[in-house]
Amino acid sequence: MSVLPDPGASRAVLIGTSRYDHLEQLPAVSNNLTDLAVLLSGPLSLRMPAPHVTVVENPPDAGAVMDSLRQAAAEATDTLLVYYAGHGLIDPHDALALAMPHTQPDRIETSLNYDWLRQILLDSCAQRHIVLLDCCYSGLALGRMSAPQGLADHAAVEGTFLLAASAETRTALAPVGDTHTAFTGALLDTLRHGVPGGPPLLDLETVYLHLRRTLEARAHPVPQARNRNSGARVAMGRNHADLPAAPVTAAAGPEQPDHRPWPDPSAISTVTGFFTNLAAVREVSGLTQQEVSRRSAGRISTGTISRLVNLDTLPATWTTTAAYLSACGVPDDQIQQWHGAWQELRRHASATQEPRTGTPDGGTAEAGKARRRLSALWRGRGH
Known part of the structure; x- marks a missing residue:
């Protein structure tokens, strides 16, 4: 894979x-x-x-x-x-x-x-x-x-x-x-x-x-x-030749499996990786920010979406991120995986979060430990 x-x-x-x-x-x-x-x-x-x-x-x-x-x-x-x-x-x-x-x-x-x-x-x-x-x-x-x-x-x-x-x-x-x-x-x-x-x-x-x-x-x-x-x-x-050329108009149903290449939360081990993959979710969905906002039934505005994917510290609550993922069409089981990644990074934010000055963080021993804990989490869930 x-x-x-x-x-x-x-x-x-x-x-x-x-x-x-x-x-x-x-x-x-x-x-x-x-x-x-x-x-x-x-x-x-x-x-x-x-x-x-x-x-x-x-x-x-x-x-x-x-x-x-x-x-x-x-x-x-x-x-x-x-x-x-x-x-x-x-x-x-x-x-x-x-x-x-x-x-x-x-x-x-x-x-x-x-x-x-x-x-x-x-x-x-x-x-x-x-x-x-x-x-x-x-x-x-x-x-x-x-x-x-x-x-x-x-x-x-x-x-x-x-x-x-x-x-x-x-x-x-x-x-x-x-x-x-x-x-x-x-x-x-x-x-x-x-x-x-x-x-x-x-x-x-x-x-x-x-x-x-x-x-x-x-x-x-x-x-x-x-x-x-x-x-x-x-x-x-x-593969930008493979991304949707137009917004997706309907989410996959039980008889229509969702085969879109959603970003894999199990590969996330840093705050930077979290937000990079979060931004990629909308690209994979084929939706504009306006479409995502409309699908959220008013829970998130276009301005909120823009701010969310450009943050450099993890949000203190999960609600907005969950609404964004759901509105983009991410399947519920994968949203749960995203939630697990957010929780794990929150627990180890001091070791994995890049300061605004751009000081590297990915090479610390704690970052490696966080990755191993995330991998164990996905294996435990059968992923």
């Missing part, structure tokens, strides 16, 4: 090098970083709080990257996403290295050894890892990117889904004048527009297969993927 990460307990580190002293320039990488960061923080993808997405662009040395990775790995208890775009090198020992601005091809110690990054992933407290590598090989002309065969094998990590750009050298992966590199551009388009006929959640396997078809149709090299421990089931967002 596909699962969306809890944004409050997840972190992303986006690394990219667009300017080089000794290698060909890759100006599109800068756009990759900017647009991917915005997407991960927005409603089209994981809705991660902006402080949970760290961008490391043109780092002065490998140490600057490692510091950001260590911090994110220490804070993430749900999902840790690491992205790199730039030149990829293979050292004399056949190990993958990621080029930094001052990297020299004949001095591999000036690069970031992927094994260092890999070790941080192995030591991370996160349950799941996503690694996206839009790597290139040095020495090609401006506008051409490549990677050696077996890149995904070099970078595989247990408990991780790895998605890497193609190994082929014959096709341009960073066409001159394009806004993005070909691989990342296709990834951004997939997350923004969805996959027609695809599943409700854009799990990594679906994303990979769609990218493969898309890039192959464009005569671009196709990506590689490696999956460890069901990492392919982690979702990068909802």
Whole structure:
């Protein structure tokens, strides 16, 4: 079963090098970083709080990257996403290295050894890892990117889904004048527009297969993927090609089961995750705020709905949230699950609630304990 990460307990580190002293320039990488960061923080993808997405662009040395990775790995208890775009090198020992601005091809110690990054992933407290590598090989002309065969094998990590750009050298992966590199551009388009006929959640396997078809149709090299421990089931967002195009006019009855992909309360472990999923409920319902208000029989106004999904602290009472969920058409048994999540987070609010300053909270030991208690709660109810 596909699962969306809890944004409050997840972190992303986006690394990219667009300017080089000794290698060909890759100006599109800068756009990759900017647009991917915005997407991960927005409603089209994981809705991660902006402080949970760290961008490391043109780092002065490998140490600057490692510091950001260590911090994110220490804070993430749900999902840790690491992205790199730039030149990829293979050292004399056949190990993958990621080029930094001052990297020299004949001095591999000036690069970031992927094994260092890999070790941080192995030591991370996160349950799941996503690694996206839009790597290139040095020495090609401006506008051409490549990677050696077996890149995904070099970078595989247990408990991780790895998605890497193609190994082929014959096709341009960073066409001159394009806004993005070909691989990342296709990834951004997939997350923004969805996959027609695809599943409700854009799990990594679906994303990979769609990218493969898309890039192959464009005569671009196709990506590689490696999956460890069901990492392919982690979702990068909802499938926006699958969401209702018009408001739902009738709730499912006893003889019409509700198969809509409602957010899963059992995946919620932080206050941020609670409100992110609460906002997603209305998207899945296909209803406008006005429709939700009307269906609530006057119990909640459009202004109340807007305020509810934009809170940063849990409401003191359950009544308004229950009315909102019911008006959206969420089945009664799932509303009870939502109530259980609200109660659990209320009991542990001091450990799981993000302060207004954006100080991360998802990486605390108490947050991990809260998640385990929630999981036990759902298992006890037969979910």
